[in-house]
Amino acid sequence: MNELFHLPTKRSNMATVNSAYAEPSLGGFSFENCKRNAYMETKGIKMPTARKTGTTIAGIIFKDGVILGADTRATEDTIVADKNCSKIHYIAPNIYCCGAGTAADTEMTTQMISSNLELHRLSTGREGRVCTANRMLKQFLFRYQGYISAALVLGGVDYTGPHLYTVHPHGSTDKLPYVSMGSGSLAAMATFEDRFKPDMELEEAKKLVRDAIAAGIFNDLGSGSNVDLCVITKGKVDYIRPHEIANEKGVRQGNYKYKRGTTAVLTKSVRSLPIDIETTVTGEAMDTS
């Protein structure tokens, strides 16, 4: 067989497929810090947990293009690590990607594919296609057999029209007119299954995506805060962040502070503390030549 598709030997994994472009080096995992980490665990210092985007992300195809939506909560187990993180990532001027799963994984994966797509654009001299981004993502994720926890909603408009894909961490993809991913995906999908119609108008479509994300925000613990939208049409991208601030921070109604003068001052005496400050110059004088 040939070099473009690296067909692996008995010992190597099925998942290896060569890519023509720059990629993190294939040096293998560096076990340098494992001993130190194990020692720290015995001392009771725990590893920081991966920050996940609990998440509701969704996308639909409407009359003129694609609308992507996402919530803005990033969690570390049960704590909200970021109340306003951005989950809609840039891939190309005409292609954007929402990411659910481990925040670092989605961020790095989308950045890498974005970079490779730009190189591809420069070498072919043409506007990138959504199916190309899809191929690159699925081949990358399949190679890591699901260990890169990135579940993505990829959407964009290219020469052939609007396209919407969903990419799972193991590397399988589906091409559909409406999709949702993340812990709030069921709530969002329920909204879509009820109200989606093909060829919707812009305002109706934006409302539908907003409602789907809102369903996730209010009914799923892993999603919350605001609704971000990204409307991609032929020749134009509208990145609306935030589209709606669904959870305003409460305004404090009262104050426990006492006004100045509440406690009367009877006497006042000032005593200064004896502090000796000694400066010693160590080392050489600064070389200013």
Added chain:
Amino acid sequence: MAAVLNSVKSFGGNSMSVNGGPDFMDAPVTTGTSIMAVEFDGGVVIGADSRTTSGSYIANRVTDKLTPVHDRIFCCRSGSAADTQAIADIVSYHTSFHSIEVGEPPLVRTAANLFKDLCYRHREDLTAGIIVAGWDKRKGGQVYSVPLGGMLVRQAVAIGGSGSTYVYGYVDSHFKEGMTKEECFQFCANTLALAMFRDGSSGGVIRLAAINEDGIERKVITGDDIPKFWEG
């Protein structure tokens, strides 16, 4: 390879996945599936259901599991969605390349062998049950079965996927040699309807395709048009 689902009990008492969020978020995406292929004189008819599951959640209810590998060669995919999509892409690349090398459309047997090579060599890492079917000039319509371990065998009729176990009896009793294309369509529709009815991991719509010398004829059977049998 296919990661076993982990679930961790948490405060709500609901079974939460390791990653937070319901169970199915972590489960690998599988095509639960019922697939089949039948040879007739001059071509083949292939069929599949349309359900892709992630644990108990249906990730895609309108999946197309009949994937073209070349102009007159298709494969029916069952097992892990990621594995079968990756394998089909690789084989599709190789058949295109091979067809340019030899200067004529590839043989169905060649495509089937490419599937077998991948599935056998990487049998430890893959979960893929594939039926390869198509038409070529030399032997007409052919159906080849490449199940989990990477075996390759040609059959006149082949069924696969989790739903196939429920319809071995129906297929054995109702298949006959020398059916016409329309009879094959009906036979496939009936078989898949029965499989989808009994198997929880199969469902959605019935996708059928006929491949012969002239091209591909695709059909979709939805909703009430799906054949009904005794429903109790």
